[in-house]
Each structure stands twice: as structure tokens, then as C-alpha cells.
Amino acid sequence: MTERNDISDLLAFIGREGDWRERLQDVVAEHLLPALEEFEIDQDGLADLLGEQWSGVLWGCGFEDFLGQRYEDGNIVDLYLKRRGWKETALNREYFAALRDTPVSLYEVSDVQPGTSMVLRDLLSDAAPITVRENSATRTLKQWDRITVRVVPERDHHIISGALLPFRAEAVDFLFAGPRDTLKLKKREALRLNRDQLMGCAPIFTAAWLFVEIDRALTPIEPQFTNSDGDDVLFHDMRFPLANDVTQKVVAEQLDRVRDFLPEGPKFWNWLAPKKKQSSKAGGGIMLDMQMERAAVLGSLELKGKTLLVSVNSAERAAKVEALISATAGDLLKSPLTTIRTVDQMRADQRSEEPREGADEIPPDIARQLMQDHLDKHYRETLDAPIPALGGKSPRQAARTADGREEVIEWLKMLENRSATNREGPIAEYDFGWMWVELGLQDHRK
Structure with missing residues (x-):
């Protein structure tokens, strides 16, 4: 006995019935070809690039679209149910008919109950949010994720179809751009599509997802790190050797006179700056900086043995702190030796360190x-x-x-x-x- 979502008999029927197999292939191609041609790859290359797991999902996007297509000689679901529907369970017949009439749309996920249900809000209509019963997807989807899928009625509740694509913010923007321009919508005007429009533009959803995912796979985005000054993060560890016969106490006395050096003990200082609005230089990168209650920590200074160790996270700050130190304690210190590390190198160094054990953990x-x-x-x-x-x-x-x-x-x-x-x-x-x-x-x- 077949179960709901078992499409094996339907696929076998499509393969035997005249032009229906070619029609299915044409619809699937309509979903995939724009992106494949744009990036000059074939379907095998697509699977290698994105992973085999997406091949079935992308084919499913075309297949589910095909089930709703109506040709001069009819619709494949109508034909199948008429000729072979007696072989299917009542639930499966109802599912195929509902899938035939349900358009794909973009949904926002909320109230996820892993293994049980989630709430979906259609971002392309004013319909009320719908609770769907779902086992697998609810174990990976998170609050406010965006997905494209078909929400199918089933008896007294709703379920989702098998072809689900998770949409990044870039894919959402890509998806909205075309229809918004076509409909000449104002900036604040919500994009709304009716059922017939959604049924007719299913390939656009797949293409939007593909254009973004292929582009990301071909040109991985390296995260950009900045500090609160908007400088690119580049860790500078500076070692100022003490001059001959100079003691830590003498250097400490000089450093204590610098207004922006806040002592955290007899041999340690935080280099502070008053909090300010985020620099106009700061872009969309990840900001790396420590904050105190009323100040930003620009770096640290520590006396160890015959050396003053200074740590900052940009070349600009390294130049500034060296100027401050030279102005107040220049004759007491020799020229610094500087080690420069990127964020990746810093991470690698941290991973290579042995974890602390015992009382310090x-x-x-x-x-x-x-x-x-x-x-x-x-x-x-x-x-x-x-x-x-x-x-x-x-x-x-x-x-x-x-x-x-x-x-x-x-x-x-x-x-x-x-x-x-x-x-x-x-x-x-x-x-x-x-x-x-x-x-x-x-x-x-x-």
C-alpha cells in the first residue's frame, strides 16, 4: 500500500504516457536553465558545486510545478487519478489533488516546535499565519528563517510539500527585485501576488535561490572584521625592550601619567577611548572590540620582565599607541619588535593552545x-x-x-x-x- 508523498506510481505513469515525460523535463529545465546558463555549468557541475542533497530538492521544485500545469489535453494529476487513482490511498489522492492546486510562496518561519510543527507566514500575501505539522524540517529550521515551499491542506490541518528551499536574505532581495520593478511598486509598498500569479512564476523562486547559492559557492564570502574606528582588524603584538638599567617601576610611573592608560594593577594598563558613535568608516563587517561601561578598549599594555608588551588590533592603533608611548617613555624603551597576525592566524593559534585544566577551568x-x-x-x-x-x-x-x-x-x-x-x-x-x-x-x- 502506498503512503502519502509516495510518488513512485505517478512517476511510472508519467514515463509511460506519451508527451508527459518530455513536458516534465521541460518544466524542470525552466527552473534550472537560467542559472545554469548564467554560470556556464551543467547539472552534474551543479551537484558537485552545491552537493548532491540539493539535486533532488531542485528537481522536486520543477516536478511540483509540473503537477499544476494545464495543457490542451489536460493535467497530469487529473489524468493519473482518473486512470490509476484506484491504486492510491484516499489520503494520497487528496494530497496529489491539493498539490496540483497549491502555489509555491515565500514563508517566514516562527514558533518552531522541533519534530512537531511550526508557524508559517506568507510574505507575498496578507493571509493569516498557518500552523503546519512537520517532523523533519522543524528539526533544522530556526525562528525567522525564510523558506519557499507549498503549504498543502490535509484534512483538518496543513502540511508542507517536499521541495523546500531555505532563502538567505540575499535570495529574498533577488526574488523581490524583479516583480517589484515589473509592478512599479514604491519602496514601502508591500509586494503582493495572487494565487494565479504565484502558480505562473514558480520557476522564479528556484532561479532566485540558485543565482545566490551558485554565486556564493563560486565566490565564498570572506567575513570582514573591523574595530570601532572602522579599521581593518590586524592584530599587532609589540615588544618594547626596556633600555639598559631601566626598571619596571620607572616605566610604570611614566605610563601612569598617560590619561588614556587605565591601570589594572601595578603592571597592566587598558588603553581606553570614550565611547563614540560608530565610525562612518565602518561597513557591514563584523566589529571586533571590547567595551567597558563608558569606554572602548583600544588595546592593552603589560610589563613582563625586561619588556613592555602592547597588544592592539589594527595597524592604525599600533602607530597611535607607539606615538603615545614614545612621547611619555621614549628614552626608557628601545624600538619595538612587532608580530602581526590576521584573524585566521589568531584563531589557529588559539586552537593550538592546550585547554586549561584543574582549578583554572x-x-x-x-x-x-x-x-x-x-x-x-x-x-x-x-x-x-x-x-x-x-x-x-x-x-x-x-x-x-x-x-x-x-x-x-x-x-x-x-x-x-x-x-x-x-x-x-x-x-x-x-x-x-x-x-x-x-x-x-x-x-x-x-
């Missing part, structure tokens, strides 16, 4: 709580900090206007989604709910 529960406390403090400060994605406004400022609220909602969803996709560590478990409440947007977190 922080218990996992305490380490987790410390990280949670740090995240609370960081995000509480973020609510009052200028955010480039919000036009340089703070979340609190932006949330005061209707347009700003929409931007803040998308920003919160982005934060929450990126956190959830960090599959390990405290950040993956962090609850952003309090931020929605703090900004008065809790009713939009559904």
Missing part, C-alpha cells in the same frame, strides 16, 4: 551564565546605540515612527535568526524576548 554552567550576563549587557547598550541598518538611529529612536518600527522589527528578526543558527554555545539559546518588550514590539513577535 571555569565550570560550564558558570561560563554559560557569564556569557548570558555579557549578552544582556551588550544588547541593553545596543538599544541606545546607532545602528547602520536603522539609518544610524538607535533602536529606541527608530521604534518611535511607523517606518522605523518596521525596520526595527526586521533588525530584531535578523538578530534572533542569526543567534538561532549559531548551533552551539550560549548565543544559540539566548532569549531576545525582553528586547521586543523593551521596544514595545512584543505583539509583532508572532
Whole structure:
């Protein structure tokens, strides 16, 4: 006896019935060819590039589209059910008929119950969110993910079809760009498509996903790291040997006179700068900097033996701190020896170090709580900090206007989604709910 989603008999029927096999191949090609031709690869190359697991999904996108196609001599689902439907279970017959009439769309995922269900909101219509029963996908999808799929009614509930594509933000933008231009929509005007429009543009969803994923696979994006000054991160470890007969005490006395060097003991200083708005030089990269309550930590200085060790994270800061040190203690120190490391080299060095054991090791529960406390403090400060994605406004400022609220909602969803996709560590478990409440947007977190 067949089960729902078992398409083996339907496929066998398509292979035997005249032009239907060629028609299926044509529809699948319509989904794949624009991207394949653009990037000059074939289907075998596509599988090698993206992985075999996507070959079946992409074929499924075309297959499900084919089931809804109507030709002069009819529709394949109608023909199959008429001739061979007696072999299928009632549930399978209903599924094929529903799949035939259901368009693909772009959905936002929320309220994920792993192994059980999730809520999907159609981003291309004003329909109310739908709870779907789902086992497999709910074990990997996260809050605010975007997916293209068909939501199929089944008796008293809904399920999703087998061809599901997870959409990155770039793919969403790519998908929206064409229809928005065609319909001449204004910037703030929502893109809305009716059922017939969605049924007719299914290949566009697949093409949008492919264009972004192939491009990423061919040109992997290297993360860009900057500091709060907007400088590219390049770690500089500077070693200033003490001059002959110079003691640590004499050097320390001079360093204590520098206003921006905050002592953290007799031999250690943090180099601080007052907090300021994010530099206009800062782009979309990842910012690497430590923050204290009212200041940014630009670097550190430490006296060890006959050496002053200085650590900063950019060439610009290395030049500045060397000038500060030379101005206050130049005769006491020799010229520095500098080691420069990239972020990748720093990571490699950290991985090669032996893990601490015994009394110095922080218990996992305490380490987790410390990280949670740090995240609370960081995000509480973020609510009052200028955010480039919000036009340089703070979340609190932006949330005061209707347009700003929409931007803040998308920003919160982005934060929450990126956190959830960090599959390990405290950040993956962090609850952003309090931020929605703090900004008065809790009713939009559904």
C-alpha cells in the first residue's frame, strides 16, 4: 500500500504516457536553465558545486510545478487519478489533488516546535499565519528563517510539500527585485501576488535561490572584521625592550601619567577611548572590540620582565599607541619588535593552545551564565546605540515612527535568526524576548 508523498506510481505513469515525460523535463529545465546558463555549468557541475542533497530538492521544485500545469489535453494529476487513482490511498489522492492546486510562496518561519510543527507566514500575501505539522524540517529550521515551499491542506490541518528551499536574505532581495520593478511598486509598498500569479512564476523562486547559492559557492564570502574606528582588524603584538638599567617601576610611573592608560594593577594598563558613535568608516563587517561601561578598549599594555608588551588590533592603533608611548617613555624603551597576525592566524593559534585544566577551568554552567550576563549587557547598550541598518538611529529612536518600527522589527528578526543558527554555545539559546518588550514590539513577535 502506498503512503502519502509516495510518488513512485505517478512517476511510472508519467514515463509511460506519451508527451508527459518530455513536458516534465521541460518544466524542470525552466527552473534550472537560467542559472545554469548564467554560470556556464551543467547539472552534474551543479551537484558537485552545491552537493548532491540539493539535486533532488531542485528537481522536486520543477516536478511540483509540473503537477499544476494545464495543457490542451489536460493535467497530469487529473489524468493519473482518473486512470490509476484506484491504486492510491484516499489520503494520497487528496494530497496529489491539493498539490496540483497549491502555489509555491515565500514563508517566514516562527514558533518552531522541533519534530512537531511550526508557524508559517506568507510574505507575498496578507493571509493569516498557518500552523503546519512537520517532523523533519522543524528539526533544522530556526525562528525567522525564510523558506519557499507549498503549504498543502490535509484534512483538518496543513502540511508542507517536499521541495523546500531555505532563502538567505540575499535570495529574498533577488526574488523581490524583479516583480517589484515589473509592478512599479514604491519602496514601502508591500509586494503582493495572487494565487494565479504565484502558480505562473514558480520557476522564479528556484532561479532566485540558485543565482545566490551558485554565486556564493563560486565566490565564498570572506567575513570582514573591523574595530570601532572602522579599521581593518590586524592584530599587532609589540615588544618594547626596556633600555639598559631601566626598571619596571620607572616605566610604570611614566605610563601612569598617560590619561588614556587605565591601570589594572601595578603592571597592566587598558588603553581606553570614550565611547563614540560608530565610525562612518565602518561597513557591514563584523566589529571586533571590547567595551567597558563608558569606554572602548583600544588595546592593552603589560610589563613582563625586561619588556613592555602592547597588544592592539589594527595597524592604525599600533602607530597611535607607539606615538603615545614614545612621547611619555621614549628614552626608557628601545624600538619595538612587532608580530602581526590576521584573524585566521589568531584563531589557529588559539586552537593550538592546550585547554586549561584543574582549578583554572571555569565550570560550564558558570561560563554559560557569564556569557548570558555579557549578552544582556551588550544588547541593553545596543538599544541606545546607532545602528547602520536603522539609518544610524538607535533602536529606541527608530521604534518611535511607523517606518522605523518596521525596520526595527526586521533588525530584531535578523538578530534572533542569526543567534538561532549559531548551533552551539550560549548565543544559540539566548532569549531576545525582553528586547521586543523593551521596544514595545512584543505583539509583532508572532
